[in-house]
Amino acid sequence: MKMKTLYAIAAAAALTLSLAFSAQAGSEPVKLGDLTIETPWTRATPGLAKAGGGFLKVTNHGSTGDRLVSAASPRAGLTEIHEMAVKDGIMTMREMEGGLEVPAGSTLELKPGGYHVMFMKITAPFVEGETIPVTLTFEKAGSVDITMPVAKAGSKMPGHMKMQGHGNMKKQ
Numbered sequence: 001m002k003m004k005t006l007y008a009i010a011a012a013a014a015l016t017l018s019l020a021f022s023a024q025a026g027s028e029p030v031k032l033g034d035l036t037i038e039t040p041w042t043r044a045t046p047g048l049a050k051a052g053g054g055f056l057k058v059t060n061h062g063s064t065g066d067r068l069v070s071a072a073s074p075r076a077g078l079t080e081i082h083e084m085a086v087k088d089g090i091m092t093m094r095e096m097e098g099g100l101e102v103p104a105g106s107t108l109e110l111k112p113g114g115y116h117v118m119f120m121k122i123t124a125p126f127v128e129g130e131t132i133p134v135t136l137t138f139e140k141a142g143s144v145d146i147t148m149p150v151a152k153a154g155s156k157m158p159g160h161m162k163m164q165g166h167g168n169m170k171k172q
Contacts, residue, residue, distance in 0.1 A: 030146050032138065032142065032144040033062070034060055034061045035058055035059065035061070035066060035138060035141050036059045037057070037146060038056065039055075039056060040054065040056040040149075041054070041055055041056070041148050041149050041151055041155075042054045042117075042119070042148040042149075042150050042151070043150065044125070044127055044151070044153040045125045045153065046125065047125050050120065050122055051118065051120045052076075052122055052126050053082075053117065053118060054110070054119060054132070055111050055148075055158070056117075056146075057107055057108070057109045057110070058102050058108045058110075059107040060103060060105065061105070062105075063104050063105075064140070065101055065103045066102045066138050066139055066140045067100065067101050067140075068100045068108065068136060068138055069098070069138065070099065070136075070137045071117045071134055071136050072137075073132060073133060073135070074123075075119065075124070075132050075133070076119035077120065077121025077123070078120040079117060079118065079119055079134075080095045080117075081095065081100055081115070081117060081118070082117070083096055083114065083115050083116075084115075096115070100115055112156050119132075128150050128152050128153070130149075130150050131148060132147065132150060134148055
């Protein structure tokens with residue numbers, strides 16, 4: 001196979017992967033007043049799990065702070081804003097009563113191992129590739145509906161999805 005053809009195949013594969021990862025990670029930012037919500041995502045849950053975590057970034061472009069006060073989803077009986085922390089080798093998780101501050105001119109990141117949306121009493125497993133509807137409520141900006149794409153179970157970042165057929169490439 002000629003180098004030009006190999007480069008064309010590699011470029012097409014890179015574009016396909018880029019589009020897949022963008023779609024998986026919820027590529028379109030959502031704007032709500034001075035806030036921008038980006039990269040919402042969650043992870044697949046095992047069949048009997050009754051809880052899962054959701055992650056995202058909120059950037060406040062305004063001159064005054066706001067606060068993420070709650071989240072809700074029809075896929076969970078109870079949804080809270082949580083913090084996970086490890087202190088003296090012991091992992092703790094707690095609800096952030098009163099929500100989380102989003103200071104003016106800064107970004108709040110909810111990510112694995114830290115702040116997150118906690119879905120409890122989930123009605124069915126979160127399945128890789130589907131999306132979970134979520135309503136976020138902010139103290140000043142109000143409420144906004146988003147969707148969280150479901151990544152592979154155990155993912156540490158959005159877009160970490162199964163690559164099928166990768167081992168079936170043949171040399172020409």
